[in-house]
Amino acid sequence: MSTNGARLEDADRETLEALYELAHKIYDDLEDGDVPELNLPVRSKSNIEFDEEHGVWKYGDSQSTRSAKKTDGAKMLLRTTYMIDFIREMLETDKSSTLREMYYISEGWDLAKFSDQSESDKLAEDLEVITEYLREDFQLRPEEDGARILGDVTVEEETRTGDTRVINCQDDVGDAGYSVPYSVEEDKLRFVDIDADFILAIETGGMFDRLVENGFDESHNALLLHLKGQPARSTRRLLKRLNEEYGLPTFVFTDADPWSYRIYASVAYGAIKTAHISEYLATPAAQYLGVTPSDIVNYDLPTDDLSEQDERALNSELSDPRFDDDQWRGEIEFQLELGKKSEQQALAKYGLDFVTDTYLPEKLSEMGVI
Amino acid sequence: MSIANELADKQRDIAVSEFFERNKHILGFDNTTRALITSVKEGVDNALDACEEGNVLPDIRVEIHEGDDDEYTLVIEDNGPGVVKRQVPKVFGRLLYGSQFHRIRQSRGQQGIGISAVVMYGQLTSGQPATICTRVGPDHPAYELDLRLDTKENEPEVVDEEIVDWDKDSGTRLEITMEARYVRGAQSVYEYLRTTSIVNPHAELTLVEPDGTTTKFPRSSEQLPPETVEIKPHPLGIELGQLQEMAKNTEARKITSFLQNDFCRVGLQTARKICDKAGIGEDRKPSYLKTDDCKALMSAFEEVRIVSPPTDCLSPIGETLIRRGLRTEFEDADLVATETRSAEVYGGHPFQIEAAIVHNSDKLPDDEQVEILRHANRVPLLYQRGGCVSTKAIEDIDWRRYDLDQRGGQGIPHGSCAILVHVASTNVPFTSESKDAVADIPEIRKEIELAVRECAREMRSQIRKGKKMKRLRQKEDIIRKIVPAMAEKSAQILDKDVPDYEKAIARIMNAVMVTPTIEYEQGVGHDITIEVRNYTSHGKRMQVMAELPAEGDVEDPEPDAGYRGNMIVWDEDKIDTGEAREFSYRVRGLAEADIQNVDIFLDGIDATLIAGAEAWEGSEIEETAPEPQEIDDGDEVTQEVQV
């Protein structure tokens, strides 16, 4: 009936075993007349610790209990059993689905259905955290997120039909650059040739397009990567591979506001939501280039006032262990004093070429790259 | 005739009609809307007083007919003892003539102004005489008199008189035409009768409005209020004028016997002390007392310790009847909390406070001020809400403590409630003759506050208990679906049998849930069943107790029960995890509205585990031996023998 051993590959069987352990725990609790419950690490900034070995931030030892004692907890446990059953079915039939598809499928789960996709995404992450497998192992994948890369890199990509295709991310693509696929592992994506001095990861599409139009990739031999806001796992994974496997110095270029600092933190230190796989996603060597609060003053940039939410976010960063170093503290406290924030594109105050002719060269030489 | 005498005559001429004109507002006739309400009130109050005095359940019909030019004809008919013909002119046609004035007891009428003021108002505004029909018993004829007031002399004048055929054995009917305006709303005839019906559950009131709409406010109790007892005045409760009047009219010949006979709580010792303090010879003749002597007596009353007046002369409505009245008026109320305080005394007058709170989250808006139903001697007070001691006492309470909205912790609270206050006294201290508001007497205010607070506490605890139970019920509902689904799904994944999840559900709920149901059947009574479900992880031994109503007969407890004080008590050996037991009994002899909820207590169970009942807090109530179980007759025994 349920486990169709013959058709399962070993790796998949191991994944399933790990998931079954959870079903077992719930089953046994019920049979013993106990309140069903599962333990999982606390997934908040209060429970992240620095992992010396990998140089990234990971979940610490604090555990929380998800118990059927509360109605919400009971619902989550029921959903867990449904999701495990769904993953089992996919593994057995060798199908995969996107997170969005799973959310829609859960509509048919009766009491176990989710009220929005963030809930089902989060439960999929919970399963990763507990089982120490990745959602790819569960045959779950994110939607295409369309992060882009542009620069002198040649990649070999496996196509849907199983063939390979070789693409130069400067010559063979339009101004939009090369779209990063959702899996950037060796089996799907290989780097054939790289001719770049460093990577510049850029928060906004507007700024990415500006650098492309100004030919910054060629003039400074740079690899431009559009982060597209809070970067997807594959984008972060790509950055890490380029940085660690090919030794490319990595710089992050964002707006000067608390939300952008969080983008940097998730790139460099690991995101709180995915701290269970930080060593796999985070690039500890990535450096923050700007825009910094000091830049706002040094370059006399146009500003907006910090909103109440901005201030709250900055203050919360002051208690975030990832930002606990002198430089970040100094900058954040300075910004709170200033009461201002600026966008990357505020640099256009001094003309469209200012960013490529003056700002970036100055910052990069400050950081010793050029 | 001297000029002075001529003037004196004129002065009197002016006095009666102008007295009325000048005091219209004090008497409650200041505008046409109010005049009609006041007229109804005076007539209905008298009818109720008369019926109670005559020992009949009041049946009162009020009709209002619209005539021309803002004129309305008011008809009030009762089934009371009637008025002897000879008295009719004085009673209805002379101000300050009444049977209540010199009597010290709890009654609606106090002043002897009420009904003759209505007759005068009608005559002054419509020019028409009042018609009074009255009959004192089946052996007497019914008389119908047309009555006019001589406003010069304060003398009534019978313009027409005849014997009529009347289908009532006894009663009184008056018909008065007056300038008026008929409205509905917070201050209206309708509202007056509605609230009268709440505090007079023994009365049946019928209203016929000008458009023909007939509303019946039904009787919810067949019991007349206990008769109010007349007491002699207490020295601390009289005024100088009254003392002088009494001294002049007394039959006693010595001042000490005057004090002893005509006052309450004055014995020989006390009378002597009073004379001594006042510096008046004990043997002086009371009728010779001068004003200064009376003043000296008044201050001596203050100095000598005199026992408070008796309080058993009062007749409160009682919690059962208040509840009944409110339940009838506020259908489907969530709860009615009541409190009748014991009687107290202010300045020589006994008084007693009752309060109640009705909560109805479906029908009463929760974002508006609560309705305050004020009453004095069973009469609703509709005007001058702000100037009344009841309102002041309510405003002073911090209602946020009782889970009601109150801006700044002061003022009238907002919520789905109505608050009722009843002041009963042999002398209700009104702020004016129109009897709209009770004066702010510290003793009265304090008692009102205590009574209202007690109701508020009860309301809060009931509502909280209800909410806790509701939350648990919702939880039970959902857990009863989720856990089986979880058991099934995990069994399916693991290819195993579905586990027994009942214990797990009990552990999750972790409560002993108590659910009473009350069923009422006419002629049978209330059948009360208490379900106790053990939703905890261990079997539980406990005592289940239910508070019995003060009245009514308890029968057929199932299983056998014992009694402790006002409680019925069951000893339960063990209810296993997930199991439930039922305990039931029947109460006979009460009206349906009398039992709306049952207070249940569990002994032997941790308070935090109990839902739908309270933990028994140890007993101040003495253990009494269980009442012997009634054995019907020999039947059971013979049966046993046969078997």
Ligand SMILES: Nc1ncnc2c1ncn2[C@@H]1O[C@H](COP(=O)(O)OP(=O)(O)OP(=O)(O)O)[C@@H](O)[C@H]1O
């Ligand atoms: N419907 C009635 N049936 C029998 N007796 C009545 C009726 N109405 C009035 N009376 C008698 O007439 C008297 C005078 O009534 P009136 O309303 O004028 O004064 P009151 O009720 O004594 O005091 P108040 O001025 O406070 O109303 C009453 O005391 C009562 O004895």
Ligand SMILES: [Mg+2]
């Ligand atoms: Mg009266």
